[in-house]
Amino acid sequence: MRVGVVTFPGSLDDVDARRAVRLGDHEAVALWHGEHDLRGVDAVILPGGFSYGDYLRCGAISRFSPVMTEVIAAAERGMPVLGICNGFQILCESHxxxxxxxxxxxxxxxxxxxxxxxxxxxxxxxxAYAPGQEITVVLKNGEGGYVADEATLDRLEGEGQVVARYLELNPNGSMRDIAGVRNARGNVVGLMPHPEHSVEELTGSGTDGLGFFTGLAGWVGVAEAVLS
Structure with a gap:
């Protein structure tokens, strides 16, 4: 698959994300925040960092970048979109x-x-993971506490939209130990930890995060059934 990785002003982990995509046996495509062009990609990653310096709310300015118009439209059509850390914040700001x-x-x-x-x-x-599988990946954030009203939290829990949960300790005060969530269709995922930093033994953080990228293989073939 061709996987686009968006670079915003202040993105720090776009190169790491592109490397993780390649290690997952996909083609990494660099996308620029200021362009209305997804370059024909099959999936999009919004990487971590400090887009626009986090000078407003984290992700609140990036949400209005020209490329996000295309990302939002593609996500609504079912394209896989992953937001990591700051990318998660951008997905929430984009609703x-x-x-x-x-x-x-x-x-x-x-x-x-x-x-x-x-x-x-x-x-x-x-x-690529089994339900309930426990993994260890890198976490790095200053504004990583996930919050929502109780009705939304109950809905996320009841409809299986909590993607990942913190174990052993809650590092940032996220409600119900939530580390990541997905939309109702399942194609859009936001994750506060950084799987792209845990894809090869060289980094010392293991390879538990690689599944987030290898799992894309074959998705096009099953997407219609899953997203219907």
Whole structure:
């Protein structure tokens, strides 16, 4: 698959995401935030970083980038979209995902290897994992606390839209230990931890994150049935 990775002003992990895409046996395509062009990609990743310096709310300015007009439209047609960390914030600001990300409850930036449990595998990004599988990937954020009203949280839980949950400790105060969520159709996923930093042994963080990228293989063939 051709997987586009968007670069916004302040993106830090776009190169890492493109490398992870290649390690997942896909073609990585660089996309620029200022263009109304997805270059014919089959999926899109919004990477981590500090888009526009986080000078407003995180992701609130990037949500209005020209490329996001195309990403939103493509996501609504069923294209797989993954937002990692700042990308997760952008997806929430774009209303492609419910809820919001706020300052960590302890008011400190956190960087650590984080244990997660995969809760939903009905997405192109998590289908390589088994339901309930526990993995360890890198986490680094200052505004990673996931919040939503109780009705939204109950709906996410009841409809299986919690994608991943923090184990052992909650690093940022996220409600119900939520580390990632998906939309109702399953094609859009937001994840606060960074699977792209846990794709090869060289980094010392293992390879547990690689499944987020290898799972795309074959998705086009099953998407119609899954997304119907």
């Amino acid at each position: 492609l995902l419910p809820g919001a990300l706020i300052r960590n409850d302890h008011r400190h930036f956190v960087c650590r290897d984080q244990r997660l449990r995969i809760e939903s595998t009905d997405t192109p990004w998590t289908r």
